[in-house]
Structures are given as C-alpha cells and as structure tokens.
Amino acid sequence: MSEKRNELFNLTQRAQKMELINEEIALDIYIEIFENYTPKISKTYESAIRLLEKRGRFPEALDICERAIKLINEDQVSGILSKFETIRERLLKKMGPETVAEKPKQKKPIKLIIGLILVVAVAIAVCELSRPYDDLDVNLDGKESLPGGSALSGNNDAETNDPEFPITESMIAVAVAETLKNHDAVDVAITPQDNTIGIGILVSPGTDVKRSQALAEITLKALGGAASATYKELDTPNGDNLGGLYDYYELVISVGTGSEEDEIVAKGTKNKTSTAIYWH
Structure with a gap:
C-alpha cells in the first residue's frame, strides 16, 4: 500500500x-x-x-x-x-x-491534528443517539439533559477542570484488548472528554441486550483496573463495583451491531454519584 x-x-x-x-x-x-x-x-x-x-x-x-x-x-x-x-x-x-443556482461554497481548509483524541468539549452529552455511521454513535453534546439524573454533573464549574486522574492511552489499550478477547465484540472506542468518558462498542449480529451490557461492564472494569494500577488512590473493580475511577468520571455508553437506530442494542449513562449504570 x-x-x-x-x-x-x-x-x-x-x-x-x-x-x-x-x-x-x-x-x-x-x-x-x-x-x-x-x-x-x-x-x-x-x-x-x-x-x-x-x-x-x-x-x-x-x-x-x-x-x-x-x-x-x-x-x-x-x-x-x-x-x-x-x-x-x-x-x-x-x-x-x-x-x-449558486456554486457550492468550499469550506476553508481545516488541518486536524491526527493525534487529537482528548477534546476540549462544549457541554458534554445528550445520550440521544443520532444516526451513527457504519457502526455506532455516542454523541456527547449537551450534558444537562442526560437520562438517569437531572444533571449528570452536580458541579458545573468542576467540569472545566482537568480530570484528577487522567486516562492514558495505555489504559485505553488495556481495556480495548480485554474487551476484544470476547468473540462477539467487534470493535471498541473509548474517548475521555473532560470529566466524561464515551464508550462505543460494536458487537456481532445476534448479541442481545444483556450480553451487550455485560460487554460494556467488561470494558469499564478493564479500564477501571488499569487506572487503579496506575493510581493507587483508586479502588480496583470487584464484583458489581466498576472501580474507583468512575467516582471521578461520568459515562455515556452505546453498544450496537450497526448503523441504524434499531441496531443499537444498549445505551447507558452513569453519573459520578451513582453506584450503577442507568440502562435505557
């Protein structure tokens, strides 16, 4: 090539x-x-x-x-x-x-820094998923209207601060690799934005809701475990506990098999004070 x-x-x-x-x-x-x-x-x-x-x-x-x-x-x-x-x-x-009748206007050239993943976001996160591309879409615009809580963040001012425990590329790599060990997990995207983490998982056809939710929890526990190995202050995941990382981050989760709305199998959110994911 x-x-x-x-x-x-x-x-x-x-x-x-x-x-x-x-x-x-x-x-x-x-x-x-x-x-x-x-x-x-x-x-x-x-x-x-x-x-x-x-x-x-x-x-x-x-x-x-x-x-x-x-x-x-x-x-x-x-x-x-x-x-x-x-x-x-x-x-x-x-x-x-x-x-x-007018000739379409060309957008001025935009050079995107290819390594940009940590985004200085506008307000984070409506969990209403707009039509995804080939796979899934976790749309993180408009945090205040997230289901599962009147506002996902209790302190809006805190959202502008850097995360207390930053998520690294190596942590993400560990979580992605752990999820992809499962035969029904096709692809995974994990992107932190300020104090929110977007999780997108593409699963194979026939994967049901419970299994989709389980794969999301596998991803989150792997990420939480990798974070706790780096930051000793964080509790490690165990049992139903996803780990201490999620006391500092809010979650927007999407799991599905393809691009259409009816192909999205599971959507979830979690705020910092919740003990479990709100599936909807």
Missing part, C-alpha cells in the same frame, strides 16, 4: 471511529479527507454527506455528492449511482431555488 493510500486508510478509519464519540470531530476528519484525497469507497462519501446534511451544510454536501456521481460514472468508485442521484435531488430541494 502506498504512503498516500495508507494515510487515506488511517484517516478513514479514524473518522469512522470518531463518529462513535463526537460527530463534529468526525466531520472535520472527513472534510480533511476530501480536501486532500479521492476516496474510492462510496461509504466515505455517504458518511460525509450525511453529517453535513444533518447540520444544514447543504452546498458542501452537494459538492461531495456531485464528486461521487462523477467518480461512479468514471468507474473510479464502486457505488450505486441512483442512490447518489436521489441524495442530490433531496439536497437540491432542501437548498431551494435561490441557493441551487
């Missing part, structure tokens, strides 16, 4: 996984992809169009749609032409007659 193709592959994988955690970051990555590369997978075009359309950025979405149609006609992308033609018609209708 050439260096450029390898970069495109890594960016695409990162964009897909970031949709599990934060759609705004994922969209920035997609925009970087289309500014610098020509993706050969139609799903990349569909994902970027969907995220742009959802935010009312119809000219940008139309521009990517037109690129997909052109490349499919040239046999450079193996997609369904009629699907993108339908998307184009929908976007044109949403833009209205005045906007349709």
Whole structure:
C-alpha cells in the first residue's frame, strides 16, 4: 500500500471511529479527507454527506455528492449511482431555488491534528443517539439533559477542570484488548472528554441486550483496573463495583451491531454519584 493510500486508510478509519464519540470531530476528519484525497469507497462519501446534511451544510454536501456521481460514472468508485442521484435531488430541494443556482461554497481548509483524541468539549452529552455511521454513535453534546439524573454533573464549574486522574492511552489499550478477547465484540472506542468518558462498542449480529451490557461492564472494569494500577488512590473493580475511577468520571455508553437506530442494542449513562449504570 502506498504512503498516500495508507494515510487515506488511517484517516478513514479514524473518522469512522470518531463518529462513535463526537460527530463534529468526525466531520472535520472527513472534510480533511476530501480536501486532500479521492476516496474510492462510496461509504466515505455517504458518511460525509450525511453529517453535513444533518447540520444544514447543504452546498458542501452537494459538492461531495456531485464528486461521487462523477467518480461512479468514471468507474473510479464502486457505488450505486441512483442512490447518489436521489441524495442530490433531496439536497437540491432542501437548498431551494435561490441557493441551487449558486456554486457550492468550499469550506476553508481545516488541518486536524491526527493525534487529537482528548477534546476540549462544549457541554458534554445528550445520550440521544443520532444516526451513527457504519457502526455506532455516542454523541456527547449537551450534558444537562442526560437520562438517569437531572444533571449528570452536580458541579458545573468542576467540569472545566482537568480530570484528577487522567486516562492514558495505555489504559485505553488495556481495556480495548480485554474487551476484544470476547468473540462477539467487534470493535471498541473509548474517548475521555473532560470529566466524561464515551464508550462505543460494536458487537456481532445476534448479541442481545444483556450480553451487550455485560460487554460494556467488561470494558469499564478493564479500564477501571488499569487506572487503579496506575493510581493507587483508586479502588480496583470487584464484583458489581466498576472501580474507583468512575467516582471521578461520568459515562455515556452505546453498544450496537450497526448503523441504524434499531441496531443499537444498549445505551447507558452513569453519573459520578451513582453506584450503577442507568440502562435505557
């Protein structure tokens, strides 16, 4: 694989996984992809169009749609032409007659730092999952309306402070590896944002609610165990106790088998003062 193709592959994988955690970051990555590369997978075009359309950025979405149609006609992308033609018609209708005549405006170049995972978030976390990409979406925007508590955080001012026990990449790697030992766990994304942790787990078809919840708890105990090994002040997980780490972090969890809302099997939240996950 050439260096450029390898970069495109890594960016695409990162964009897909970031949709599990934060759609705004994922969209920035997609925009970087289309500014610098020509993706050969139609799903990349569909994902970027969907995220742009959802935010009312119809000219940008139309521009990517037109690129997909052109490349499919040239046999450079193996997609369904009629699907993108339908998307184009929908976007044109949403833009209205005045906007349709205008040439879609290009977004100014955005260089995303590829290593950015710890995000200085806006308000963290509605657990209402918007339509995910290929896999899952844990949307962490709008913390105050999280189910399972009137406000997930009892002290809003504390949310702007750095976490007392920061989560490291090595802790995340331990938790991901432990979860993926299970044959029905396909992929895992763990992203801390301020004092909240987003957990996204892709599971194999046929995985039921209880098993999905169990896989989430496996992930959380592994992460809590890795944290307690680093920070001696934290209790280690045991029994039903997920570990002392979650006295300092709030949780937003999504487990599912695919991209549609009805493919999301389990959604959960937990605030710092709760002793258990609120599944809903």
